[in-house]
Amino acid sequence: MFSSILIANRGEIAVRIAGTARAMGVRTVAVFSEHDVDALHVDVADQAYQVDDYLGAQAIIEIALKSGAQAVHPGYGFLSENAAFAAAVEDAGLTFIGPPVSAIDAMGSKVRARRIMEAADVPVVPGYHGAKQDLKTLTAAAKKIGYPVMIKASAGGGGRGMRVVEKAADLEASIASARREAKAAFGDTTLLLEKCVVGPRHVEVQVFADNFGNSVSLSERDCSIQRRHQKVLEEAPAPGLSQALRQDLSNAALAAADAIGYVGAGTVEFLLSPDGAFYFMEMNTRLQVEHPVTEMIFGEDLVEWQLLVAAGFELPRDQMELMPSGHALEARLYAEDPSNDFLPTGGVIERFRLGSSDEYGGMVRVDSAVREGDAVSSHYDPMIAKVVVWGIDREVALSRMSMVLEDMEVAGVVTNLQFLRRAFAHSAFRKARIDTGFIERHRRQLCAQVKNPGCDALALASLSIMLRRDAQAARLASTSKDPYSPWHSTLGWRMNGDNHHVLNFHTSANKKTTTVCVHYRADGFFLEIAGTTLSASGHFDDEGSVIASIDGRRVKAMVCHLDREIVVDVLGQIETLVLDDPAASLEGHEHTGGSLAAPMPGRVVQVSVKAGDQVKTGDPLIVLEAMKMEHTISAPASGTVGEVFFAVDDRVEEGALLLSLD
Numbered sequence: 001m002f003s004s005i006l007i008a009n010r011g012e013i014a015v016r017i018a019g020t021a022r023a024m025g026v027r028t029v030a031v032f033s034e035h036d037v038d039a040l041h042v043d044v045a046d047q048a049y050q051v052d053d054y055l056g057a058q059a060i061i062e063i064a065l066k067s068g069a070q071a072v073h074p075g076y077g078f079l080s081e082n083a084a085f086a087a088a089v090e091d092a093g094l095t096f097i098g099p100p101v102s103a104i105d106a107m108g109s110k111v112r113a114r115r116i117m118e119a120a121d122v123p124v125v126p127g128y129h130g131a132k133q134d135l136k137t138l139t140a141a142a143k144k145i146g147y148p149v150m151i152k153a154s155a156g157g158g159g160r161g162m163r164v165v166e167k168a169a170d171l172e173a174s175i176a177s178a179r180r181e182a183k184a185a186f187g188d189t190t191l192l193l194e195k196c197v198v199g200p201r202h203v204e205v206q207v208f209a210d211n212f213g214n215s216v217s218l219s220e221r222d223c224s225i226q227r228r229h230q231k232v233l234e235e236a237p238a239p240g241l242s243q244a245l246r247q248d249l250s251n252a253a254l255a256a257a258d259a260i261g262y263v264g265a266g267t268v269e270f271l272l273s274p275d276g277a278f279y280f281m282e283m284n285t286r287l288q289v290e291h292p293v294t295e296m297i298f299g300e301d302l303v304e305w306q307l308l309v310a311a312g313f314e315l316p317r318d319q320m321e322l323m324p325s326g327h328a329l330e331a332r333l334y335a336e337d338p339s340n341d342f343l344p345t346g347g348v349i350e351r352f353r354l355g356s357s358d359e360y361g362g363m364v365r366v367d368s369a370v371r372e373g374d375a376v377s378s379h380y381d382p383m384i385a386k387v388v389v390w391g392i393d394r395e396v397a398l399s400r401m402s403m404v405l406e407d408m409e410v411a412g413v414v415t416n417l418q419f420l421r422r423a424f425a426h427s428a429f430r431k432a433r434i435d436t437g438f439i440e441r442h443r444r445q446l447c448a449q450v451k452n453p454g455c456d457a458l459a460l461a462s463l464s465i466m467l468r469r470d471a472q473a474a475r476l477a478s479t480s481k482d483p484y485s486p487w488h489s490t491l492g493w494r495m496n497g498d499n500h501h502v503l504n505f506h507t508s509a510n511k512k513t514t515t516v517c518v519h520y521r522a523d524g525f526f527l528e529i530a531g532t533t534l535s536a537s538g539h540f541d542d543e544g545s546v547i548a549s550i551d552g553r554r555v556k557a558m559v560c561h562l563d564r565e566i567v568v569d570v571l572g573q574i575e576t577l578v579l580d581d582p583a584a585s586l587e588g589h590e591h592t593g594g595s596l597a598a599p600m601p602g603r604v605v606q607v608s609v610k611a612g613d614q615v616k617t618g619d620p621l622i623v624l625e626a627m628k629m630e631h632t633i634s635a636p637a638s639g640t641v642g643e644v645f646f647a648v649d650d651r652v653e654e655g656a657l658l659l660s661l662d
Helices: 011-023 057-067 083-091 101-108 110-119 135-145 168-186 243-259 291-298 302-310 394-407 417-425 443-447 455-479 582-586
Strands: 004-007 027-032 047-050 071-073 149-153 163-165 191-195 201-209 215-227 230-236 264-272 278-284 327-334 351-353 364-368 383-391 409-411 500-507 510-521 524-529 532-540 546-550 553-562 565-570 573-579 595-597 602-607 620-626 629-634 639-644 657-661
Touching: 004 011, 004 057, 011 027, 011 302, 011 364, 011 383, 027 057, 047 057, 057 071, 057 083, 071 302, 083 101, 101 110, 101 278, 110 191, 110 243, 110 278, 135 168, 135 191, 149 168, 163 168, 168 191, 201 243, 201 302, 215 243, 215 291, 230 291, 230 417, 243 264, 243 278, 264 302, 291 302, 291 327, 291 364, 291 383, 327 394, 327 417, 351 553, 383 394, 394 417, 409 553, 409 565, 417 443, 417 573, 455 500, 455 510, 455 524, 455 532, 455 546, 455 553, 455 565, 455 573, 620 657
Parallel strands: 004 027, 004 071, 027 047
Antiparallel strands: 149 163, 149 191, 201 215, 201 264, 215 230, 230 327, 264 278, 327 383, 351 409, 364 383, 500 510, 500 573, 510 524, 524 532, 532 546, 546 553, 553 565, 565 573, 595 657, 602 620, 620 629, 639 657
């Protein structure tokens, strides 16, 4: 076995490989770009070296040699299916933890792969994969195949260079667009045309082979739930298939692997038509993102298998020993906006909480390289985590996944968490009525934004604001020279005023303001929300969640304050509320007196007072800039400025004490 390997990747797959390597007593070497200096995959490795980027093949090989690594694991993406990189690794005297160069090369071109599969009697989709690429030839081929047709980039993957053409009038523009995309992504404009199978499922088979002539199939996965031709939900085994069809798929996948002399982990992808016919699409010559669902139903570690095979060992199991058990589901949590065509988002993850595997009986696994406080970079894939669950059957697995996703808390970046919750709860998905058009067909139900804030969300946001205000008042009172001053009261006392507090909210999808009027009571608060009245009380638990009682109903919710936004996640529904007046969250200073705190993080752009100045109610004190907007902090009451804690250009965090007022 190797003593040390270099992982030529980043993110969750690099962390996952490092974990298995450590368990096997193998040291790991990480590489990282300037954007990943503080990344988790760097922290978990035994050594780490900076590179300009993750595609710098020669630099990575030089680091492997310098660090004493004996082998290179490419992970997935980046250089994982680059035959030239695999060859260069071997030429340097290192072991490439993957298939032979010849196998990568054979499957690297969809045109060549198709020809090899035809020769091996593996079913392929009717289509054109000829060398002539002029418009006239492609137009004639499309007519012969029959519309709709699928355009694919020969060298491509991940949906790039892929177009569905419904009618002849759209073909020329689609070809031009696909070529541009293929050239930009792969440097190769070669296209192929295939019959577009209507209503297909995307089913793939995990295969594994060693250098001793042994090969096995580890059943199939269903990856039909996709957006932009990219997977987002996966499961194993594929639901609703007959045993005969499963065996036919496995046999075809093993024939495909044998046809190219495959060694290591590989995935053969098929289109499965509604009539049960299936067609070869491509073979991924690497470990797939969704490999954990296969691991869950077989109880095997496929990365361990990769290292064993690459080190010259036989496969640890033969086909007769591999018996799947139960059902596994995977959800990919992305920093993306489903309501905006799943476009990637970004930002800092302010909150990321999920229950431990033990809480779910050890049947849950989360692969992630993201921690609270990490930034989701626009430079790389926006995946935050993969959530994988196992159940004795699909129904149990679905229930467990729904529970795990509802318990998960994420804030700071827009994610697809709400989409995932809706997808797994959707009646069509639960009944396994799935195909590659699932998301588009149910887009309205799965991706709709919340336009009108719910009463629970408004109540919890308001309650959280008041609890934070009261906690701040208590902190200030504890450090005050006059802790018993009525200015420090948390019961709503104010000079010449009543004991209520007004908050105005809207959502990003609807600018219409909803007003919440908060009245103090001895046992909590009385809220008026759009004609509805209710009582509310609560506290923050040790995890920072709000434990609330709303009209006698106990509710636990995540309420995360992000500058002007308040993200509320309650009972499976995520709502992002925007305070029309951010400073309103701390209007409580009119109640708490004594001192003033920053209502949001920002930069001090103006300080209008100094220690000893006399001020009157409403006088401007400090101006903060946040989100390119200025917010004036005014005197809550007449008094004398005690101490000013910040100067112009200082950056302040939310809740930071700006000055004291005596």
